[in-house]
Amino acid sequence: MKRLSQLLSAMAILALLPSFAPAYEVPKDLVIKRPAKNQPQASWVGPVNFPHGFHAVHNPCKACHHEESDRNLGQFLPCTQCHNKPGADDPTGFYRAFHNSKTVSCLGCHKQKRLTGQGTPPLSCTNGCHKLKKH
Template identity: 60%
Template structure:
């Protein structure tokens, strides 16, 4: 009977481990807020963008966007704005280009790339169609 208990404990541990590793917090909806110090680059767009995060996380690996995360901080995802807060619109480490640069790490960069491909998906490209609200 003791050996059987030991087997059950080992089995429970095997089943529990992947569950712990996969227990990421994946926010469903995120509101990205332009920091006060960052001037509006276009006067007609408002300071917030509603980002359907959960929807994106289903189709993309987390690290496609969370590009600074490594195996060491598995499960601990930093907000982009924690680093990308500079006001310079031409600096890749600043606020503006984190969402608009040409790489697939950024919102617009990835949306453009997908539109060029033949997946049939149509992510929004225009400022106020899908991302920014009119001011």
């Protein structure tokens, strides 16, 4: 009798679990916004349009979402939740997350892909990501 009730409660818990549909959406186009109190490295730097869906089709999620593994899908945090500190030298700051030489960063991966002949991702600041503001 005890075993039966244990089995029944296990089944009740299973029934309460959400279905296997992912609990996240893969955003198509994103604008990367500067965290508050974080000054740009140059005056011409504005918000960056990021073709996220395009990148997510061609790379594994954790190529960029390095804090998330394929085993805990559903917890895709914005980079800026952690990388929000000002200055160009802090490894956990905003700037380095997108510019350092590691392949999780935008510029780091773009350089690496060019070196290995995998496409022609943009490297130039103002032609690629930081489109100059029209005055």
